[in-house]
Amino acid sequence: MGSLEKSVHSTGHHGPATGITRWLYTTNHKDIGTLYLFFSLTMFFIGGCMALTIRAELFQPGLQLVRPEFFNQMTTSHGLIMVFGAVMPAFVGLANWLIPMMIGAPDMALPRMNNWSFWILPFAFTMMLSTLLMEGGGPNFGWTFYAPLSTTYAPPSVTFFIFAVHMMGISSIMGAINVIATILNMRTPGMKLMDMPLFVWTWLITAFLLIAVMPVLAGVVTMMLMDIHFGTSFFDAAGGGDPVLFQHVFWFFGHPEVYIMILPAFGVVSEIIPTFARKRLFGYTSMVYATASIAILSFIVWAHHMFAVGMPLAGELFFMFTTMLIAVPTGVKVFNWVATMYRGSMTFETPMLFALAFVVLFTIGGFSGLMLAIAPADFQYHDTYFVVAHFHYVLVPGSIFALMAATYFWLPKWTGHMYNESMAKLHFWLSFIGVNITFFPMHFLGLAGMPRRIPDYALQFADFNMVATFGAFLFGFSQLVFVYNIISCIRSGKQATDRVWEGSHGLEWTLPSPPPYHSFTEPPVFTHPYKENDRGV
Amino acid sequence: MSTQAYYVPAQSRWPIMASASLFLIAFGAGTLINALSADTGGGLGLTLLLAGALCMGLILTGWFGHVIDESRQGLYSDQMDRSFRWGMSWFIFSEVMFFSAFFGALFYVRNLSVPWLGGEGEKGVANMLWQGFEATWPLMKTPDMTAYPGPGGLIDPLHLPLVNTLLLLSSSVTVTFAHYRLKQDRRPQVILWLILTIALGSAFLVFQAVEYVEAYHELGLTLHAGIYGATFFILTGFHGMHVTLGTLMLVIILLRVIRGHFEPDHHFGFEAVSWYWHFVDVVWVGLFLFVYLL
Known part of the structure; x- marks a missing residue:
């Protein structure tokens, strides 16, 4: 084939194309990362408006703003959009931007497939959102779409919901394959697996979880489709099936899914805390093993979401104990973050503030999770606002605070400009206060017995609901400060240095700010950021 | 690990076209299936589905053809092969x-x-x-x-x-x-x-x-x-x-x-x-x- 061979062509010198085609046809990891991040920000606001609709309705007892059917569509769409449209794509966006820069690669391993993973999402969410306008309304069965609510009693638009989920699954699987191929194959010479930054490690494990469970989600929605339209009886006991089967298959996907949304957040926080404590990360190896343990355990805990459904006693006990086991590796991580800060030279720039809030508030969410893990106690908490409080504590001041921390932490690197620090601090404090005012009272509501997903409630719940709604609007509107700060940082601002932060470590900080279009044209020389340089500078 | 430069392809039209086709397929299939279940005939849905499937077939042929060409031009290193x-x-x-x-x-x-x-x-x-x-x-x-x-x-x-x-x-x-x-x-x-x-x-x-x-x-x-x-x-x-x-x-x-x-x-x-x-x-x-x- 000699005549066909050309010299391998250099990848360094083509810059971005101009106009809209740059974004439509791009194969560049930074462009695709940017697309993911803006997409998720948009979805965050759409999902946020739905959340505010829910909270506005719950401001007072009685029905005032929306009909109950529409309320159901709002809770369903809010959950689906925040999980699949906001949090997951945001972490994929970070992965795209950061993994090649952190491991010294020119780009992602499979750049065209990378573009495909992204561009499926706007189409999938167009379809998902269009269901709200269809006859019979959009999905109204809760984001967990339990059968038979989502089969026998579903509106016709459920068919489009199913296909939208299929498209999101395809996108996630391709994105995850790309991340794994990049991490396993594109590291700069000399960087061993145990030398990788923790953000890269957590994403490697997250990508494995995605590939393992997104197909299971595809399987369960396919069974729904068959039950609805092709006469099968997977979830209908009259034909020998079982509605509880739906819950088992769904949560076999669903539980690893919640770790898909938190493990990259662990990675972000593990990058930020050492930087602003000006110490290396405490217990790097144990962090890696803890992350892997959490991922493995996530496959054998799923039925703790179903304690109240009527499982055999042995099942209840098994899933209770395995769930509690997860507290061990999670505790290791929290301990390590705190130990990293111990006797560090701490400063409190905005990324650090968000990271610290993450550690404290995520831990609160973890503890309420432990309470829910106790099967007999869960019979009381099940389907109450206590559950809502729990998972919002791990998702909002957990995943989303980590995303905000990451945005402020790497924004100067991405744009070449410093963001406005006082505006960022304002955003932090408003968010921090808003989140706690919103979700903390929900613990009390839940323990007092207020059920979730109901547009009306008994009078004794009125005060806490009013407080929660006030907090939700405070949190929601303070995000406008965030957007304003991001946009002004992209357009102008103080020139950022290459290192940006005094304590920064890792290969991405050796590149200029902003980095060149293709990160590393040649593999960079690798020095251990965690292990040899004690102070990280 | 190879230190040879990694082949990063230039811009490509295939992925976004494939996304649009996937949307056509999904939307067409949804419309068709709903129409069949409601017994209202599936004309539009079937058309969309077939159009989407045809486009996807052409796109995948073109896309894979492109990859095969690149491979035969020797653009792919051993590292690419591992990816x-x-x-x-x-x-x-x-x-x-x-x-x-x-x-x-x-x-x-x-x-x-x-x-x-x-x-x-x-x-x-x-x-x-x-x-x-x-x-x-x-x-x-x-x-x-x-x-x-x-x-x-x-x-x-x-x-x-x-x-x-x-x-x-x-x-x-x-x-x-x-x-x-x-x-x-x-x-x-x-x-x-x-x-x-x-x-x-x-x-x-x-x-x-x-x-x-x-x-x-x-x-x-x-x-x-x-x-x-x-x-x-x-x-x-x-x-x-x-x-x-x-x-x-x-x-x-x-x-x-x-x-x-x-x-x-x-x-x-x-x-x-x-x-x-x-x-x-x-x-x-x-x-x-x-x-x-x-």
Whole structure:
């Protein structure tokens, strides 16, 4: 084939194309990362408006703003959009931007497939959102779409919901394959697996979880489709099936899914805390093993979401104990973050503030999770606002605070400009206060017995609901400060240095700010950021 | 690890076009299925679906053609080759998990929920729903025979399914022979073994179709026949779709071999398809054991 061979062509010198085609046809990891991040920000606001609709309705007892059917569509769409449209794509966006820069690669391993993973999402969410306008309304069965609510009693638009989920699954699987191929194959010479930054490690494990469970989600929605339209009886006991089967298959996907949304957040926080404590990360190896343990355990805990459904006693006990086991590796991580800060030279720039809030508030969410893990106690908490409080504590001041921390932490690197620090601090404090005012009272509501997903409630719940709604609007509107700060940082601002932060470590900080279009044209020389340089500078 | 520069492709139109086609396919299929269920005819949905599928076919042909060209121009380093290998391996893992969902459902109904409905085991109280219902597997009498008339008969595992098992197992052997001959650069024999593999795969599909016709028309074993029919058709149906795709991939590989593509030490496209074929084969062994035989 000699005549066909050309010299391998250099990848360094083509810059971005101009106009809209740059974004439509791009194969560049930074462009695709940017697309993911803006997409998720948009979805965050759409999902946020739905959340505010829910909270506005719950401001007072009685029905005032929306009909109950529409309320159901709002809770369903809010959950689906925040999980699949906001949090997951945001972490994929970070992965795209950061993994090649952190491991010294020119780009992602499979750049065209990378573009495909992204561009499926706007189409999938167009379809998902269009269901709200269809006859019979959009999905109204809760984001967990339990059968038979989502089969026998579903509106016709459920068919489009199913296909939208299929498209999101395809996108996630391709994105995850790309991340794994990049991490396993594109590291700069000399960087061993145990030398990788923790953000890269957590994403490697997250990508494995995605590939393992997104197909299971595809399987369960396919069974729904068959039950609805092709006469099968997977979830209908009259034909020998079982509605509880739906819950088992769904949560076999669903539980690893919640770790898909938190493990990259662990990675972000593990990058930020050492930087602003000006110490290396405490217990790097144990962090890696803890992350892997959490991922493995996530496959054998799923039925703790179903304690109240009527499982055999042995099942209840098994899933209770395995769930509690997860507290061990999670505790290791929290301990390590705190130990990293111990006797560090701490400063409190905005990324650090968000990271610290993450550690404290995520831990609160973890503890309420432990309470829910106790099967007999869960019979009381099940389907109450206590559950809502729990998972919002791990998702909002957990995943989303980590995303905000990451945005402020790497924004100067991405744009070449410093963001406005006082505006960022304002955003932090408003968010921090808003989140706690919103979700903390929900613990009390839940323990007092207020059920979730109901547009009306008994009078004794009125005060806490009013407080929660006030907090939700405070949190929601303070995000406008965030957007304003991001946009002004992209357009102008103080020139950022290459290192940006005094304590920064890792290969991405050796590149200029902003980095060149293709990160590393040649593999960079690798020095251990965690292990040899004690102070990280 | 290689220090050779990594090939980063220039901008590409394929992915966004593929996304749009995927949307057409999904939206068309949704419209069609809803129209069929509501008995309102499926004109628009069918048109969208077919248009989407046609576009997707053209796009994938163009996209893969482009990749093949790049490969034959020698743009791909060994490192790129490894990326493809990781990509294909994890894709097959995702397929394994897809089938696991259905196997999991099968084991759950067989071992837990159907016995409970029949009054056995810890949740046997469920028998109060349909008193007198007896749990058997395969489930011939469903709890509610008017809603879901159980199957009248079953496929005999020792006839067509056994033949199909032998067909698929031998096709895994023949594709491996083709691979060995490719490594020795003996092309005529590669072509011969590949044709044989394709023939075995196609014969499998024909027999599977015969079996489906028999199940529907003579045995009353349908999608609607309760949980046995549901698990039977979803598992064998998705497997059959994978065999179809695998056969199509083998045909493309055959055409490429005839055109002189691949080298004895550089033929990942061939290997990827043969991995996929082995995967399809292994799934069938699971099916034969747990759906037909046991």
